[in-house]
Amino acid sequence: MKKLMIAALVSAACCSSALAANIAIVGGKVHTQTEQGVIDNATVFIKDGKIERISQSSDIPSNYERIDANGKVVTPGLVGAMTSLGLVEVASWAGIVDASVNNASISNTGAAFDVSYAINPDSTLMEVSRLEGITSAATTLSNTDHLFQGQGSIISVGAEAPLLKPRAFIVLDVGASAAKNSGGSRASLWVTLQYLFDEAKTLGDIPTPGDTWQGLNTRADLSVLKKVLAGDIPLVMEANRKSDILQILSFKDRYPQTNIVLMGGAQAWRVADQLAKANIPVIINPEMNLPSSFDALGASMENAARLEAAGVTLAIGMETHNIRLATQHAGNAVANGLSHEAALASLTSNPARIFGVQDSVGSLRNGARADVVIWSGDPLEVTEYAEQVFVNGEAVEMRSRQTDLRDRYMNYQNDDSTPPQYIEPNQ
Amino acid sequence: MAHSRSHLTLALACLVPLFVTGCQSTQNKNTDSTTTNKVSLDTNPYPSTYTPLQSQPTVITNVTILDGAGKRIENGMIYFAEGKVQAVGQGLDYPSDANVIDGKGKWVTPGVIDNHSHLGVYPSPSIGSLADGNEMVKPVTPGVWVEHSVWPQDAGFGRALAGGVTSLQILPGSGNLFGGRSVVLKNVPNRSMQDMKFPDAPYGMKMACGENPKRVYGQKGGPMTRMGNVRGYRQAWSDAQDYMAKWDKYEREFEAGKNPTPPKRDLDLETMAGVLDGDILVHMHCYRADEMVTMMDMMQEFDYQISSFHHAVESYKIADRLKENNVCSSMWADWWGFKMEAYDGIRENIPMVDAAGACAIVHSDSELGIQRLNQEAAKAWSDGKRAGIDISMADAWAWLSANPAKSMGIFDKTGSLETGKNADIVLWNGNPFSTYTKAEKVYIDGGLAFDLNDAQSQPVSDFETGQKAEGEAQ
Numbered sequence: 001m002k003k004l005m006i007a008a009l010v011s012a013a014c015c016s017s018a019l020a021a022n023i024a025i026v027g028g029k030v031h032t033q034t035e036q037g038v039i040d041n042a043t044v045f046i047k048d049g050k051i052e053r054i055s056q057s058s059d060i061p062s063n064y065e066r067i068d069a070n071g072k073v074v075t076p077g078l079v080g081a082m083t084s085l086g087l088v089e090v091a092s093w094a095g096i097v098d099a100s101v102n103n104a105s106i107s108n109t110g111a112a113f114d115v116s117y118a119i120n121p122d123s124t125l126m127e128v129s130r131l132e133g134i135t136s137a138a139t140t141l142s143n144t145d146h147l148f149q150g151q152g153s154i155i156s157v158g159a160e161a162p163l164l165k166p167r168a169f170i171v172l173d174v175g176a177s178a179a180k181n182s183g184g185s186r187a188s189l190w191v192t193l194q195y196l197f198d199e200a201k202t203l204g205d206i207p208t209p210g211d212t213w214q215g216l217n218t219r220a221d222l223s224v225l226k227k228v229l230a231g232d233i234p235l236v237m238e239a240n241r242k243s244d245i246l247q248i249l250s251f252k253d254r255y256p257q258t259n260i261v262l263m264g265g266a267q268a269w270r271v272a273d274q275l276a277k278a279n280i281p282v283i284i285n286p287e288m289n290l291p292s293s294f295d296a297l298g299a300s301m302e303n304a305a306r307l308e309a310a311g312v313t314l315a316i317g318m319e320t321h322n323i324r325l326a327t328q329h330a331g332n333a334v335a336n337g338l339s340h341e342a343a344l345a346s347l348t349s350n351p352a353r354i355f356g357v358q359d360s361v362g363s364l365r366n367g368a369r370a371d372v373v374i375w376s377g378d379p380l381e382v383t384e385y386a387e388q389v390f391v392n393g394e395a396v397e398m399r400s401r402q403t404d405l406r407d408r409y410m411n412y413q414n415d416d417s418t419p420p421q422y423i424e425p426n427q
Numbered sequence: 428m429a430h431s432r433s434h435l436t437l438a439l440a441c442l443v444p445l446f447v448t449g450c451q452s453t454q455n456k457n458t459d460s461t462t463t464n465k466v467s468l469d470t471n472p473y474p475s476t477y478t479p480l481q482s483q484p485t486v487i488t489n490v491t492i493l494d495g496a497g498k499r500i501e502n503g504m505i506y507f508a509e510g511k512v513q514a515v516g517q518g519l520d521y522p523s524d525a526n527v528i529d530g531k532g533k534w535v536t537p538g539v540i541d542n543h544s545h546l547g548v549y550p551s552p553s554i555g556s557l558a559d560g561n562e563m564v565k566p567v568t569p570g571v572w573v574e575h576s577v578w579p580q581d582a583g584f585g586r587a588l589a590g591g592v593t594s595l596q597i598l599p600g601s602g603n604l605f606g607g608r609s610v611v612l613k614n615v616p617n618r619s620m621q622d623m624k625f626p627d628a629p630y631g632m633k634m635a636c637g638e639n640p641k642r643v644y645g646q647k648g649g650p651m652t653r654m655g656n657v658r659g660y661r662q663a664w665s666d667a668q669d670y671m672a673k674w675d676k677y678e679r680e681f682e683a684g685k686n687p688t689p690p691k692r693d694l695d696l697e698t699m700a701g702v703l704d705g706d707i708l709v710h711m712h713c714y715r716a717d718e719m720v721t722m723m724d725m726m727q728e729f730d731y732q733i734s735s736f737h738h739a740v741e742s743y744k745i746a747d748r749l750k751e752n753n754v755c756s757s758m759w760a761d762w763w764g765f766k767m768e769a770y771d772g773i774r775e776n777i778p779m780v781d782a783a784g785a786c787a788i789v790h791s792d793s794e795l796g797i798q799r800l801n802q803e804a805a806k807a808w809s810d811g812k813r814a815g816i817d818i819s820m821a822d823a824w825a826w827l828s829a830n831p832a833k834s835m836g837i838f839d840k841t842g843s844l845e846t847g848k849n850a851d852i853v854l855w856n857g858n859p860f861s862t863y864t865k866a867e868k869v870y871i872d873g874g875l876a877f878d879l880n881d882a883q884s885q886p887v888s889d890f891e892t893g894q895k896a897e898g899e900a901q
Contacts, residue, residue: 092766093642125764242896267896287795290551291582291891298896321764328802331862382802382862383809402763402773406814409743410775413783420744 022047023393024060028069028374033076033349033363044074046370049393053366067395069374072387075344077135077157077371078379079362080323081283081315081351082171082236082263084142085129086119086155086162088320099320100143101150109196110146111228112220115139116153116166125321127400130158132324133379133386135371136361138351140171142320145181147192148172151224151233154357156371159391168355170228173238174248175264176295190247197255200225231257234354236283240266241295245275252278261354263318264288266296269303272310281313281354286333304346305337314338315354316346331380343380369393399426465681466689468697470706473574475624477613480874484508486521487854490530495537495828495843499821505535507850510872515844528868534859537828537844538593538851538869539800542710542835543737543757543790547597547612547620548573550581551794552890561600562607566644567663569632570694571607573599577620583794584616584623585886588877590798591853591866594625596835598737599633601712602643604650604659606633608698609710611835615876616886629836631734632702634660636713636722637768657721664729667699674700708734708836710757714768716744723752735788735834739780740772746783755786755834759796760806777804777826778811778818788834789826800827805860820860849873 023046030042032054045052045064060066084099091097098118106112119139129137140152149171155162172178174189182189199215199222206222207213217225228235235258237248245268252260262268263283268275275282286304291297300306307314316333317326330343338346352362360369370393377384389396407425412418485507492503494515506513506521514521548560559576562568577597587595592614599606609631612623637653645651650659673690680687701707709726713719713736726733735755736742740763742749742756749756758780763772781787789804791797808823832842841849850873857864869877878884891897 090764090767090770093638094767094770270896270899287798289798290586290794291894291897293552293554296552297891297894298899322761325761328806328862332799332802335863335865380862382805383860385809385813405771406743406773406775406779409779410814413746413779416747 021049021393022061022064023067023370023390023395024064025067025069025074025372025374026058026060028072028074030054030074030364031076031344031348032365033345034365036364042074044364044372046372046390046393049370051364051366051368051370051372054364067374067388073375073377073379075133075373075375075379076348076362076364076368077373077389077391078133078317078326078347079351080129080134080137080139080157080319080326081317081346081354083137083139083317083323084320085125085137085139085157085323086121086123087115087139087141089120089123089125091321099141101141102145104146106218107146107221108216108218109221110141110144110148110150111170111224112218113141113144113146113148113150114167115141115150116163119153119155119162121158121160121162124401126158126162128321128402129323130389130391130396131386131398131400131403133327133373133375133389134323135373135389135391136164136357137323138169138355140169147178147182147196154355154361156369156391158396164360165355165357167233168357169234169236169261170224171236171238171263175239175241175244176293178238186244186247193251197225197229201229201255229255229257231259234259234261234356236261236263238263239295240264240293240299242267242270244295245271248280249274249278252280265303265307266292266299268312269300269306270298272307272312275307276311281315281350282307283315283318283351283354285318285329286316286336286338287329301332301336304333304342308338308342313350313354314342314346315351316343317351327379328382331382334380340380347379465678468692473572473621473624475626476619476621477615477617477624477626479510479872480615480876482508482510482850482870482873482875484522484525485528485870485873486519486525487528487530487535490854491534491858492844493534493536493821493824494845495824496845497819497822497825499819503535505844505852507852507870507873510850510874512844512846512848512850512852514846528854530854533857533867534855534864535844536591536824536853536855536859537842538853538871539591539827540831540835540842541587541592541595541791541797541800542735542788542831543792544587544595544597544797545600545792546583546587546595546794546797547577547579547581548599549794550578551583561602563600563602563643566604566640566650566659567695568603568607569605569663569696569698571599572610572630573597573607573633574610574620574624577610577612577623579616579618579620579623580888580890582888582891583797584614585888586794587797588614588616588869588886589866589879591801591855591859591869592797593851593853593869593871593876594832594835594837594841595797596631596710596831598631598710601633601635601639604635604640604656605663605695605699606635608632608707611837613871615871615874616888625837627840629706629708630698630701631708631710631835632698634709634711636711636718637715638766639712653718657725660725661728663695663699664703664725667696667703668729670696671700671703702731703729705732708732708834710735710737710834712737714738714740714766716741719754720745720748723748723754726752734836735786737790738769738792740769740776742785743773743776743779744771746780746785749780750783750785753786755788755830756780757788757790757831757834759792760789760803760810774806774810775814775816777807778814778816781818781822781826782811782816786830786833787826788830790831801855801859801864802862808860
């Protein structure tokens with residue numbers, strides 16, 4: 001229990017200081033994820049919720065609260081690369097799951113759906129994830145009976161007002177399951193996509209309610225596809241099979257303005273050079289190393305390393321309840337050849353850049369949101385952990401519903417004279 | 428020979444005349460020619476044909492050893508030969524012709540044992556034609572044997588081997604109240620299930636609490652509630668008691684010199700009778716603390732033992748009761764929230780169960796998780812430490828080998844590095860409580876089943892062989 005108490009003291013100290021706008025995190029090994037690189041024994045100056053500067057100066061002005069990070073590792077808050085955070089509490093058979101859309105007639109294709117209306121900042125997943133260093137995330141639908149998984153948002157994890165960037169990207173599965181939902185074949189899937197995008201491309205103005213419109217896309221979908229075609233929002237295309245990824249590369253050739261991201265990519269290593277050349281980043285779960293389908297034959301733990309070697313930008317972190325395990329996933333990619341530097345980037349600056357929010361999150365650049373994590377050691381080690389997380393310049397309380405349950409039952413084990421429901425965890 | 432059911436294989440059988448019925452599977456247990464007479468059931472009709480890989484006497488020196496029985500030896504040595512651990516310690520004697528491996532900077536542990544796997548029955552690729560793990564046609568199917576579904580060409584076996592898994596229990600799924608018998612395998616991929624079957628390991632029987640059975644059967648005749656689940660179990664146990672009574676009566680009458688007709692064989696009740704006889708071990712999928720308490724009452728009511736609850740995400744709430752009832756908990760380090768009964772999952776579940784003196788096990792239930800069970804234990808170990816539960820790495824390794832072995836009834840053969848036990852050994856290329864560490868060599872019964880640095884010592888399933896994408900990876 002001693003360590004628990006220490007943790008409680010630290011967070012109490014931090015939280016009482018939340019009003020003090022200026023913080024100096026002193027003495028840590030700081031991974032800036034900027035041109036400044038990694039700086040030993042550095043100080044992160046935070047002012048008004050922003051990163052003010054990183055320096056090796058040990059001269060801390062008196063109006064800065066000093067937080068000692070000596071012997072610790074400091075990184076930007078992690079960016080969940082692909083989640084449904086805020087859209088789901090309990091996934092199965094427990095009420096509405098906003099990460100799922102079926103039978104919605106406003107859209108033929110799913111492009112129009114917009115999760116920014118659905119995000120619940122009070123979801124317990126927010127604190128559970130934030131406690132372990134996830135401070136922002138891409139979030140979107142995980143299940144629809146449509147082609148597109150709607151327009152996703154970039155959110156701050158656990159902030160009162162979570163939306164950092166609504167309608168920030170759109171996900172489109174072009175693998176086997178998409179084929180299945182498009183008549184059972186890629187032969188229909190890609191023709192469908194071609195007609196949908198060509199319609200959006202050739203149409204001048206989007207029809208107004210007074211106009212007669214009998215196109216393939218609904219009016220709601222058309223404006224979204226136009227944004228995709230203009231490259232205003234990234235189109236995240238999910239595929240594993242090499243031939244599907246080659247189709248994505250052809251799609252990029254046909255619509256060169258588009259901003260394509262590959263997701264999944266079990267066989268991406270087979271076309272790594274082409275992906276690098278086309279400047280297509282890849283979001284992967286590096287632990288997917290089994291032939292889980294015919295599309296995923298040749299899946300390898302070395303996927304990440306091979307993509308890095310070819311010069312492909314990587315993001316790691318495809319989970320929701322356990323997006324906190326992205327660090328372990330990245331660590332296992334390192335165990336299989338990915339550089340540690342690329343692994344950290346895959347959790348921070350790379351997803352931020354992929355989703356166009358690199359000025360605000362994913363790095364400790366001057367002027368960025370002060371989302372910062374002090375780690376007990378190497379963040380990719382399974383035995384290390386986030387000791388203190390800062391969101392928007394404030395030290396967050398290092399608790400969650402899970403730690404409350406833990407503390408209640410640890411207290412009960414020490415003294416079982418009171419039924420657990422009468423035990424307040426934090427007493 | 429696996430366990431035998433005492434009710435059905437009486438030694439007295441040799442004293443009475445021959446009796447055979449056409450519908451019965453019979454087995455002559457005796458060699459005395461004046462005997463063979465009474466109907467007795469063959470308890471091992473699909474026997475193990477496992478043979479260990481070839482091996483040579485081997486010594487690993489200068490290595491950090493966690494022996495799986497709570498001991499940590501720095502700069503230690505382990506000597507194994509003829510499939511068995513010969514000696515563990517420091518400054519051991521060994522034959523001059525032994526293969527000597529310098530383990531400097533490396534670690535040795537007992538092989539990882541996973542008591543919850545669906546490899547082979549929900550294999551890769553995950554397609555309907557190979558999905559053979561859940562006989563969801565009626566809620567009580569203890570008569571199915573998961574071994575009859577195991578596809579040994581699942582590439583997952585080889586991947587698990589690369590993660591140091593030397594033995595594993597394949598369980599049926601959790602759709603049914605009684606899902607069927609489990610099978611324990613040696614993780615040396617081969618042509619048939621029997622070629623992998625762990626010799627003399629007892630069978631297990633899968634049961635399931637809570638959401639799954641009620642979801643599967645709620646609109647298919649029930650059960651549709653948790654109370655319906657419990658009625659289903661109790662009725663079935665009661666039926667098994669009746670069935671056993673019929674066999675007892677048959678045996679009594681037979682011994683009395685009468686000429687009784689044996690009861691009609693019932694494969695479902697036969698498995699359950701095996702549990703009530705203590706020969707078959709119960710592995711029960713159960714998440715919620717309150718449900719586990721009810722299951723332990725039911726266990727008392729019908730006088731059997733639950734070997735382990737599986738998933739058990741709320742075990743931390745009732746660790747004292749689990750200890751009292753001598754029931755293990757097979758757990759994940761951190762899975763939670765994917766369903767309501769997993770909503771209260773916490774990271775300290777495993778260390779809290781251990782700290783209460785109850786039996787804690789790290790399990791996978793996942794073809795990915797099984798590849799890194801050492802990391803699951805490492806997370807739980809670290810989470811416990813942060814919460815003030817100080818467990819040594821040497822003790823924590825019991826979650827991965829000794830405790831699962833006990834839950835599967837094979838701890839007399841494997842699960843710790845003690846002289847005379849099977850040489851199921853992993854040489855790790857560093858501290859196995861690290862993300863970056865890999866199994867370098869995996870020995871099963873002393874044979875080198877996996878070598879990280881030698882492709883010749885890495886199994887490749889038939890399914891992956893000759894595939895273009897796989898070929899490019901070489």
